[in-house]
Amino acid sequence: MEAIVLAGGFGTRLQHVVSDVPKPMAPMDDQGTPFLRLLLNQLHRYGCQHVVLSIGYKGQVIRDYFHDAYLDMAIDYAAEDMPLLTGGAVKKALPLCHSEQVFVLNGDTYFNIDFTAMMAYHQQHQAEFTLAAKEMHDFDRYGTLTLAQDGRIQAFVEKKPQAQGWINGGIYCLQRDLLADVQADKFSLEQEFLELHTQDMRMYAFPSEGYFIDIGIPEDYYRAQRDFGKIK
Structure with a gap:
C-alpha cells in the first residue's frame, strides 16, 4: 500500500492561529504532536509501506x-517550487x-475510514477513481456529491x-496512470x-460513517485538538 499526502498548502485561514509551520504540522497537543503525524499513524495501521509527502x-x-522514514514506512518528498494546486x-x-492503485490524502483532513475496505471497493467496482464520502447534516461549508444507487458519482x-x-471526505484511491x-x-x-469527467470516468464514492475533521478553519482546528484522543 502506497499513499500520497498533500501537505503543501498555505493554510491562509489558520495563519493567525498557526503561523510558523505549514498547516499539516499544526500542533495537536501540549507536546507539539503535528496533525500530519496522525495521518501517518492512520496509514501505518493499515499496512502502508511507502508515503510520498507533497x-x-x-x-x-x-x-x-x-526525514526519510516514519515508523517502518519509507518517505519520499515531492517538492513544489511554486503552488501546483491539488x-x-x-x-x-x-x-x-x-x-497500480495509490491512496491520496488531504493533509488538513482526518477521516477515520477502513483503507482495506476502500481498496476492495475500488477494485470491485473497477473504478478509476474512488473518494471516501461522509454524510453531513445542516452544513454550508462543503460541496456535495450526486450519487447513483451503485455509488457512482454523477x-x-x-x-x-x-x-x-x-x-468529499478528502481521501482518494486512484489508478496510478490516471493523470x-x-x-x-x-x-x-x-x-x-x-x-x-463524471460522465466518461468510472468514479465512485465509498461511504463511511467514521470520525471526520477538517482543520482548515480555526474553530475546527480547536475542535480537533479537543478530540485528539479520538484520532491519535
Whole structure:
C-alpha cells in the first residue's frame, strides 16, 4: 500500500492561529504532536509501506521532522517550487509511486475510514477513481456529491446550505496512470479534472460513517485538538 499526502498548502485561514509551520504540522497537543503525524499513524495501521509527502510552503519543517522514514514506512518528498494546486501536486507525486492503485490524502483532513475496505471497493467496482464520502447534516461549508444507487458519482454540486448530503471526505484511491494524459502542471484535481469527467470516468464514492475533521478553519482546528484522543 502506497499513499500520497498533500501537505503543501498555505493554510491562509489558520495563519493567525498557526503561523510558523505549514498547516499539516499544526500542533495537536501540549507536546507539539503535528496533525500530519496522525495521518501517518492512520496509514501505518493499515499496512502502508511507502508515503510520498507533497510539500511546498515551509516544506523544510516537514522534512526536518519526518526525514526519510516514519515508523517502518519509507518517505519520499515531492517538492513544489511554486503552488501546483491539488491536481498538479498529485501529478508530480505519482511517478514516485509504484503500485497500480495509490491512496491520496488531504493533509488538513482526518477521516477515520477502513483503507482495506476502500481498496476492495475500488477494485470491485473497477473504478478509476474512488473518494471516501461522509454524510453531513445542516452544513454550508462543503460541496456535495450526486450519487447513483451503485455509488457512482454523477455530479459535484457547489457548496450551499444543505440539510443533508454526502461530501468529499478528502481521501482518494486512484489508478496510478490516471493523470498521465493531463498536459497541465498546475490544476485543481477537483474542479479542473474530476468535475469534467463524471460522465466518461468510472468514479465512485465509498461511504463511511467514521470520525471526520477538517482543520482548515480555526474553530475546527480547536475542535480537533479537543478530540485528539479520538484520532491519535
